Amino acid sequence: MENDTVQASNELTETVEKLFESDKFSDIVIKLKDRIFHGHRLVLYARGDHWSPDSLSKLNNLNWEHIETDISLAILRWVYTHKIDLSYSDNFILNLMKHAGEFKLMNLIKQCESKLIDSSCFENCVSFYTIAGEINALMLKNHCANLISKNWNRFTSKDFKDTNATLLYQLMKTNAQYPLHSAVKFHRADLVEVYLNENKGEIAKIINQSDNNGNLPLGLALSEKQTAIATTLCKFRADVNAKDQYSWSLLQRAIQRGDTYSAEFLIKQNADVFCVTPTTLDTCLHLACTHSESVLSLDGAVTTGPFSTDNFKEDVPLNDNKMVQIIQLLLDKGLDPSKKNAEGFTPLHIAVMARNDEIMDILLKEESIDVNARTNDGYPPLWYALHQSEEQYKNFAKKLLTKGARPDVVCSGEKDSLLQMIIGEDMEDAALFLLENIPLETINVNHMNKYGETALHLACMLGHTRLVKKLLSLGAVNIETISPSGRQAKNASNYSGFKQTCLHYAIIHHQSEIIDVLVDNLLAGPSTSDSLDCNLKDSNGNTPLSLAILVGFKECIPKLLQGGADLSIKNSDGMSVLHQAIVNGHTETAIFLLNNGADINSMTRDGLTPLHLSIENRLPEVVESLCRKGVDMSVPNKSGHCPLWAALISGQEDIASILVRNGVDTDAWGEGPDGCYQTLLHKAIDENNQSIAKFLIQSGCDLNTPRRPSPEGHGGEEARDGCTPLHLCCQWNLVDVVQTLLEHGAAVNRTDAEEKTPLHIAIQNQHKDIIALLLCHPGLDLTLRDNSGLTPFAAALTYRNNKAAQAILEKLPTAAEQFNNKGQNFLHVALQNNQVENVLFLLAINVDVNSRVRDQTQTPPLHLAAAGGNEVLIRSLILSGARVNEVDAYKQTALHVAASKGQAGAVSALLQTDAKPDVADSDGNNPLHIACKEGHLAVAK
Numbered sequence: 001m002e003n004d005t006v007q008a009s010n011e012l013t014e015t016v017e018k019l020f021e022s023d024k025f026s027d028i029v030i031k032l033k034d035r036i037f038h039g040h041r042l043v044l045y046a047r048g049d050h051w052s053p054d055s056l057s058k059l060n061n062l063n064w065e066h067i068e069t070d071i072s073l074a075i076l077r078w079v080y081t082h083k084i085d086l087s088y089s090d091n092f093i094l095n096l097m098k099h100a101g102e103f104k105l106m107n108l109i110k111q112c113e114s115k116l117i118d119s120s121c122f123e124n125c126v127s128f129y130t131i132a133g134e135i136n137a138l139m140l141k142n143h144c145a146n147l148i149s150k151n152w153n154r155f156t157s158k159d160f161k162d163t164n165a166t167l168l169y170q171l172m173k174t175n176a177q178y179p180l181h182s183a184v185k186f187h188r189a190d191l192v193e194v195y196l197n198e199n200k201g202e203i204a205k206i207i208n209q210s211d212n213n214g215n216l217p218l219g220l221a222l223s224e225k226q227t228a229i230a231t232t233l234c235k236f237r238a239d240v241n242a243k244d245q246y247s248w249s250l251l252q253r254a255i256q257r258g259d260t261y262s263a264e265f266l267i268k269q270n271a272d273v274f275c276v277t278p279t280t281l282d283t284c285l286h287l288a289c290t291h292s293e294s295v296l297s298l299d300g301a302v303t304t305g306p307f308s309t310d311n312f313k314e315d316v317p318l319n320d321n322k323m324v325q326i327i328q329l330l331l332d333k334g335l336d337p338s339k340k341n342a343e344g345f346t347p348l349h350i351a352v353m354a355r356n357d358e359i360m361d362i363l364l365k366e367e368s369i370d371v372n373a374r375t376n377d378g379y380p381p382l383w384y385a386l387h388q389s390e391e392q393y394k395n396f397a398k399k400l401l402t403k404g405a406r407p408d409v410v411c412s413g414e415k416d417s418l419l420q421m422i423i424g425e426d427m428e429d430a431a432l433f434l435l436e437n438i439p440l441e442t443i444n445v446n447h448m449n450k451y452g453e454t455a456l457h458l459a460c461m462l463g464h465t466r467l468v469k470k471l472l473s474l475g476a477v478n479i480e481t482i483s484p485s486g487r488q489a490k491n492a493s494n495y496s497g498f499k500q501t502c503l504h505y506a507i508i509h510h511q512s513e514i515i516d517v518l519v520d521n522l523l524a525g526p527s528t529s530d531s532l533d534c535n536l537k538d539s540n541g542n543t544p545l546s547l548a549i550l551v552g553f554k555e556c557i558p559k560l561l562q563g564g565a566d567l568s569i570k571n572s573d574g575m576s577v578l579h580q581a582i583v584n585g586h587t588e589t590a591i592f593l594l595n596n597g598a599d600i601n602s603m604t605r606d607g608l609t610p611l612h613l614s615i616e617n618r619l620p621e622v623v624e625s626l627c628r629k630g631v632d633m634s635v636p637n638k639s640g641h642c643p644l645w646a647a648l649i650s651g652q653e654d655i656a657s658i659l660v661r662n663g664v665d666t667d668a669w670g671e672g673p674d675g676c677y678q679t680l681l682h683k684a685i686d687e688n689n690q691s692i693a694k695f696l697i698q699s700g701c702d703l704n705t706p707r708r709p710s711p712e713g714h715g716g717e718e719a720r721d722g723c724t725p726l727h728l729c730c731q732w733n734l735v736d737v738v739q740t741l742l743e744h745g746a747a748v749n750r751t752d753a754e755e756k757t758p759l760h761i762a763i764q765n766q767h768k769d770i771i772a773l774l775l776c777h778p779g780l781d782l783t784l785r786d787n788s789g790l791t792p793f794a795a796a797l798t799y800r801n802n803k804a805a806q807a808i809l810e811k812l813p814t815a816a817e818q819f820n821n822k823g824q825n826f827l828h829v830a831l832q833n834n835q836v837e838n839v840l841f842l843l844a845i846n847v848d849v850n851s852r853v854r855d856q857t858q859t860p861p862l863h864l865a866a867a868g869g870n871e872v873l874i875r876s877l878i879l880s881g882a883r884v885n886e887v888d889a890y891k892q893t894a895l896h897v898a899a900s901k902g903q904a905g906a907v908s909a910l911l912q913t914d915a916k917p918d919v920a921d922s923d924g925n926n927p928l929h930i931a932c933k934e935g936h937l938a939v940a941k
Helices: 002-018 041-047 053-057 069-081 090-102 106-119 125-135 138-150 165-175 179-185 189-198 200-206 217-223 227-235 250-256 260-268 284-289 323-332 347-353 357-364 381-386 390-403 418-424 428-436 455-462 465-473 487-491 502-508 512-524 544-550 554-562 577-583 587-595 610-616 620-628 643-649 653-661 680-686 690-698 725-732 735-743 758-764 768-775 792-798 802-811 813-817 826-832 836-844 861-868 871-879 894-900 904-912 927-934
Strands: 028-031 036-039 061-063
Touching: 002 069, 036 041, 036 069, 041 053, 041 069, 069 090, 090 106, 090 125, 106 125, 106 138, 125 138, 125 165, 138 165, 165 179, 165 189, 179 189, 179 217, 179 227, 189 200, 189 227, 217 227, 217 250, 217 260, 250 260, 250 284, 260 323, 284 323, 284 347, 284 357, 323 357, 347 357, 347 381, 357 390, 381 390, 381 418, 381 428, 390 428, 418 428, 418 455, 428 455, 428 465, 455 465, 455 502, 455 512, 465 512, 502 512, 502 544, 512 554, 544 554, 544 577, 554 587, 577 587, 577 610, 587 620, 610 620, 610 643, 620 653, 643 653, 643 680, 643 690, 680 690, 680 725, 690 735, 725 735, 725 758, 725 768, 735 768, 758 768, 758 792, 768 802, 792 802, 792 813, 792 826, 792 836, 802 813, 802 836, 813 826, 826 836, 826 861, 836 871, 861 871, 861 894, 861 904, 871 904, 894 904, 894 927
Parallel strands: 028 061
Antiparallel strands: 028 036
C-alpha cells in the first residue's frame, strides 16, 4: 500500500514537471517581460503560500513583466520541477532570491542564501545585506552584517546609496564609533536628521565632535559638497568656527585645499574670517592667494612652512576656480590685505609668488595695500615679481611700480637696495626694466649697502654691460667700498680688500667689456671729482693697474693706460706695476709695460730693480728687454750680489748669457774675504763652484789678476797673497776650471807673493791631475824658483811627490842636476837631510853620484852620506858608482868624514867596500888619527 503511494507521488511529480512550458491543461496566463507563459493554478497553489485558491480563481493572468525573463523562468522552473541552477552569477542569484521572496518561496530563498553566503565578500556584502533585509533572509543578512562590521571604515557613500534607511541606521548604530560622521560620509541626509533628532539631548556634544582623523561633521559635509547636510547641521547649531586637532578652522582648511564651495558656505554662515593659523599666523587671505596655475620657483623664497612652493595649489585651473570671489568676500569682510604672517609675507607677496594676476589685481585695488611691505628677510613683493619670466615680470612688476613700489627700498641686513639685490642675482634684464620704468627722482642709483657697494659695483662685478651704461647715464659715480666683506669677497676667493672702485671690481672679475665701457665713458665726458680715476688705490695699496697685474688680467692693461693709469705709482709694498708683473711671472705684460715707458731702474722697498726681480723669477725675455733698454747691470741686490752673479748662482746660465751678450762686467770687482777686493771668478773659485767659474772664463773675464786690497785698504792675507785664479784652482784642486783657464790663455808661469808658480802650488797640495795638466802646457817654465829656491822639481822632492818629479824629468831631463844657491843639487840635499826615498829615487834616475857641492869644500855625495852615518845610503851610492876614495878640497875621503863624525857603522861599510884607511888629508891625518883625536873609540877599533 505504501509503495503504491510513493509510486503515485512520483508519477504526479513527473506529470507536473512535464507541464513546465506546456499549454496542456493550462488555466492561467503569466505575462513575462518578453513572452507569455502558460501556467497552471494547481501547480502555483501547491508550490507557494503567495498563491491561494481564492486569489488565483479570480485571475485569468499574472503580470510578471517587472521581472527579467531569465529570473521569471528560473522561478517557474523551480515551481514546476523543484530544481534550480545556481551556477549563474551572484547578481542573478540575488535577484532570484529577491523575487522568490516576493512570492514567499521560502525553500528557494534558502537555497539562494546558501549560495550567496559562499560567495559573499567586501565588494558585494552591502547589496546582499540590503536584499536579505528586504525579504527577511536572516541567515544571509546576519552573515553580511558581520562582514560589514569587519570592514565598516572601508565603505563610501556609493556603497550605501541604495540601502534602506532603517537597515543602514541599524548598521551605523552597531558599527560606527561616530554615527553622525558616518551618516555625513555616506551622504545620507535622512539619517543625519534622524540621528540628531534621536539624540537631541547630546546635540551640542556630538555635532561638533571630531572623529579619530580630526574631521568635524560639518567639515565632512562641506568637503563632499553636501549642502543639504551642511544646512541641517547648521540648523542644529554646528560651530562654523570649530577647529581641528591642529587648531585650523573649517574656513582655513577649506581655503587651503582650494574648496571654494565650502569657503563660500562658511563665510555666508558668518564664520570668523579674521582667524590666523597657529605658528605661521597666516590669514585666510594668505591661504587663498596660494592658489594658482603655476608657482614661482625661487631660491630666495620661503623653503619651509605653509608658503614653501610645495604648499601652493596648482590642481585647479585658474579660469575655472572661484578663489577670486572668495578673496573678494574676505576683503569685503574687512580683512587687511597688508597683514603679515609670521615670516613677514603679506597676501600680496603670496599672490605674486603664485603668479595669480587676477588675485593681484583685486589686492592692488585696495587703498590700504602696502606694496613695499617686506618679509622678515627683507623682500618686498616687487622682488618676487621680478623673478618671473620676462613677459610676466613686465606685467606684475609694472603693476606694482604703478601702485608705488620702490626699487631703492632696503631689502636685507646688508643694507642692499632692491635694485642691488636684483643685480646680485645676475638679473640684468630685470634691473634694466626697473631703471626704465620708474621716475628718476624715485631712485638713488648711488645707494650704498653696508659694505659701501653701489649698484654700479655689482653690475661691474657681474659683467652687466648694458646695465653699467644705463647706471652711468643716470649719474652713477666712482664710489669706494668701505668693508672687505662685500659681495666681491664672497664671489672671489683670490683677492680681498676694500676702498675698491667699480673699476677694481671689474678687474678682479676679469670683465674686459665693462672696463672698456668705464674708460670710454671717462674719455667721453669732462673730468670731475666723481669721475672714474684709474689711479685710486684700494686698501691694499693697489691701483686698478697694479690689481690687473696681481690677478693676471693683462688684457685690460692697454685700456687702463688709455684711461690715464700711471705706471710709476707703487703699491703698499713699494712695488710698481712693472715690479708686480715680473714677480707674478707675467712676461708679456712686463715687456708691454717696458715698451710703454715703465722705469727700468725703479727700485722696490728692498732695493731690488726690475732686473733683479726678473732674474729671481727666471724671466729671460724680460731680462733681454731690460738690457736692450739700457738697464744698469751693475747694481747689487739686497744680498750684495750683482745681477750676473745672481743669475749664475741660481743656475740660470741662459740669463747670464743674455747679460754677457749685452756687455755686463764679467769681473764685477767687489768685496771678498776680510774686506779684500775680488772678481766674480775669484768668488766662484773660492766657493768651489766650477760651473760658474768656467762660465765666467768662457765669457771673457780677467784670468790672471790676483785679489787686492779694497780702495779703503781693507783685506787680509787674501788681498796680498798674489794668487791668480790659476793659483787658487791649483790650491783647491779645481781640475775643470784649471783646464778651462789653460784653454783660455791663463798665465801658467805667473808667481804669487812667495814666487810660487801654479805648478809649485799643485805639487805642494799633491793634486796630480792638475800637475799633469800644467806639465802639458807648452809654455811652462820648470826652472823658476820660489822664495825658498825650490824649482818645481825640488818642490816635488821636498813634498815627496816622486811621480811629479818623474813627470818633470820627462819634460826636463836636466831638472835633477840643478843646483841651488848653496851649490847643492837635489842629491846633496837629500843626503844631507837623510831622505832615503829621495836619494833612492835620484839614484834610480841615474843622477851623477860623484857630483860635488859647488862651494869651497867640493864635497862629493858619498861624504855627505858618511857624515849622516846611513849605511844603506852609503852602500847604495857605492853600488851606483860613487868613488869610495874620492877626496874633497881638504883631501879627506868619505872614511875621514865618517871617522870624524863617530859613525862606526859608516866606517865599517866603507872599509868593507875597499876604502883606504891610510890616506892622509891636507893636515896629514888619516882616518885613524881623526878618530883618536875626536875620541871615537868604536871607530878607532
